[in-house]
Amino acid sequence: MIVDITEKYALKWFEQIKVKKKDLPDNFLKEEWAPLLQSFIRKNSIKFDNIESILILDKMLKKEVSKEEIYSISYCFGEIIKQNFGAEWDYSPEDGPFINNIAGSEKIALKPFVLVTKIVMNPDVLSLEYFFINIKSAVDGIKN
Numbered sequence: 001m002i003v004d005i006t007e008k009y010a011l012k013w014f015e016q017i018k019v020k021k022k023d024l025p026d027n028f029l030k031e032e033w034a035p036l037l038q039s040f041i042r043k044n045s046i047k048f049d050n051i052e053s054i055l056i057l058d059k060m061l062k063k064e065v066s067k068e069e070i071y072s073i074s075y076c077f078g079e080i081i082k083q084n085f086g087a088e089w090d091y092s093p094e095d096g097p098f099i100n101n102i103a104g105s106e107k108i109a110l111k112p113f114v115l116v117t118k119i120v121m122n123p124d125v126l127s128l129e130y131f132f133i134n135i136k137s138a139v140d141g142i143k144n
């Protein structure tokens with residue numbers, strides 16, 4: 001009986017249901033993204049060495065943002081982390097662009113695109129400022 005049900009219904013269902021590959025961000029570290037990123041940075045007066053820029057980015061995330069703005073905000077947040085704590089951009093085919101070696105520690109890494117998309121989904125709960133404070137706490141923890 002179970003074999004009949006499996007053959008009749010389940011196998012067909014499994015064929016129809018395909019596991020979707022997770023959506024990876026475009027590699028916004030590539031040279032072709034530079035003009036768009038520079039324009040975004042200029043237009044929004046983003047300064048990587050000034051953490052006040054995080055508030056500008058957070059304000060943008062409270063509104064509807066385009067895919068390109070999500071990438072641009074992700075890049076800017078990564079650069080702010082890089083400028084304030086020291087870090088390196090890297091790219092993984094599985095995860096897209098990410099920041100590693102934050103404050104020289106192999107233990108602290110960051111996927112800005114993932115954080116930004118989480119904020120887009122929960123703008124009243126999460127913020128880049130919140131994530132920055134958590135990263136700062138982690139960095140302070142390894143320094144002490």
